[in-house]
Amino acid sequence: MKVELPGSKSITNRALLLAAAADGHSTLHAPLVSDDTVAFRDALTALGARITTDGQDGAWGVGGIGRGPAGGGHIRCADAGTAARFLPPFAAAGTGRYTFDGSAQLRARPLRPLADALRGLGAKVTLAPGGGLPLTVDATGTDGGELSLDGSLSSQYLSGLLLAAPLLRTPLTLRVTGLVSRPYIDLTLALMRHFGADVTGATEDTDGTFTVRPGRYRATALHIEPDASTASYFFAAAAVTGRTVTVPGLGRGSLQGDLRFVDVLRRTGARVDIAEHATTVTGTGPLRGGFTVDMGEISDTFMTLAAIAPLADAPVTVRGIGHARLKESDRIEAVAGNLRALGITAETGPDRITVHPGRVRAAPIACHRDHRIAMAFSVLGLRAPGLTLDDPGCVTKTFPGFHTALRRCFAEHPAYPHEFTAPAAPRAADPGHPEEHGARTTTQRKA
Structure with missing residues (x-):
């Protein structure tokens, strides 16, 4: 059976930020509409982006700011961890006082590594006593420079800094150790390049150096592929029920590392076929x-x-x-x-x-x-x-x-x-x- 799945959350939120920072009008086709992406979209609207959601085939139109935000404000992140980690660096590249807050669950998630990194770039950042939200950035624009970052807790700190880096006044070089979830960084870099950034990234599997030069993101169109993390549940369901599931739109060229989950299902005995534009999993009997x-x-x-x-x-x-x-x-x-x-x-x-x-x-x-x-x-x-x-x-x-x-x-x-x-x-x-x-x-x- 074919299973049509909604768009990738990881791609939707990254693309929203890149489009908001770009010059001109971008169109995001097949975005995910969920609590996290709506929270991220609303936060960007509060930061000055102009976003319409009534486009043909559900597309979102994003009128970019062309720079960091200006004017300040109170930004609600709800439960969205990507909002709490991607948007403060974006705000730091602009001007004004910005306070980011979210749900009780999001307040419990750590932000100190991101705050320390922003301070290392000269930004003024304050955190709640526990090291999480609310987080306040007093922004006057940010220079680049060289920065060391521990990537062992979350790749989202690095993604947030990379996404904002073209908006800084000078080049940014990030030296990262212990990086987890490297495929999400590769996804970030690929989308940044799609929106016109000049970025080089390390090729090592875990650690490395990333350099981003100042510039301007350019508006563009992007078709958002189905969410590979969500697809894992349907692929696993095929494996345990002996059925066949095909997810169109997830194939060999997917930007998402989580499609590799089907390689794990192969080890349990499932049959897997990754074609150019679709992936199929068939359950073959008891799991190994x-x-x-x-x-x-x-x-x-x-x-x-x-x-x-x-x-x-x-x-x-x-x-x-x-x-x-x-x-x-x-x-x-x-x-x-x-x-x-x-x-x-x-x-x-x-x-x-x-x-x-x-x-x-x-x-x-x-x-x-x-x-x-x-x-x-x-x-x-x-x-x-x-x-x-x-x-x-x-x-x-x-x-x-x-x-x-x-x-x-x-x-x-x-x-x-x-x-x-x-x-x-x-x-x-x-x-x-x-x-x-x-x-x-x-x-x-x-x-």
Whole structure:
């Protein structure tokens, strides 16, 4: 079956910022519309960009500022980590006083490495006592120079600095150590070049030097490919149900590193075909385990593998994912805790998780307000009836239609006749995230 998926969040938010910083009018075709991208879009509007959302085929039009923002303001980031990490460097390249804030969940995520880097470039930055939001930038424009950066906590600090670098007054050279999630940096660099930046980047797998020269981004058009992280759930669902899933728009030329998740599925026995403009995964029988895999560069998909690992014929170990403890939740412990609640043995270390095969019992899944926890365990629910999600609405962060899409694709499969019950009633809103909604979602056998 063909599964049409929404656009990449990573590409949408980077392209929004680049278009906002460019001279002229850009058009973003097939952008993702979700809590995170809407929050990012609204934040850029508050910073002075002119964005229209009624374009043909859902395209967004962006009238660029052509420089850093001016005038100051209070910028709400909601739950969007990319907004909190990409927009302060952009603001620092402009003028005015800017205060960035977000939900309680986003306030708990660290920002000190980014603040220290901006201070190293001469910017005046203040943080909350805990080292996170609210963050205030008193901007008078920023010079470049040479800067060392520890990239072991998150690649987003580096991406934020790179995206703003062409707007600085002098060249910026960043020397990075311990870089995690390198494919996201390659994505950032590719999009910067698409918008006209003069950037050179290291070719090493993990560490290296990046130099960006001053210049102006130019307005352009961009078609945003489907989200590869989201595709991981549908590819994994194919593997565990014995079905075939094809995602058009994700092929050999994809900019997204998370498409490499299908290489991990190959190790479980799934058949994978990556064509020029589409990727297809077919489940071939019981999942094979008995392997260790480093998913540090594609850590947003490790939960997808860990959630289905109980169905394998031997333990599966994922390593290199220590930085995933600093995401929307401590994702290693969140996954392990849910697996244990399901009766599955899961062992963890600072940067790893080992999942043993076992019989999955019915139990509620604690989503921790983390969209990827909810989506990953929904895939396991195709083979383990009775799983419930305590917060199915959290998927609106990146894919509001996830539950409907998964139900449409798999609920009628004759070998696994499970039904995904849609959220029935709104839950109490989080004061820090008032737009959230949703209730419990259940997987159950049909009568």
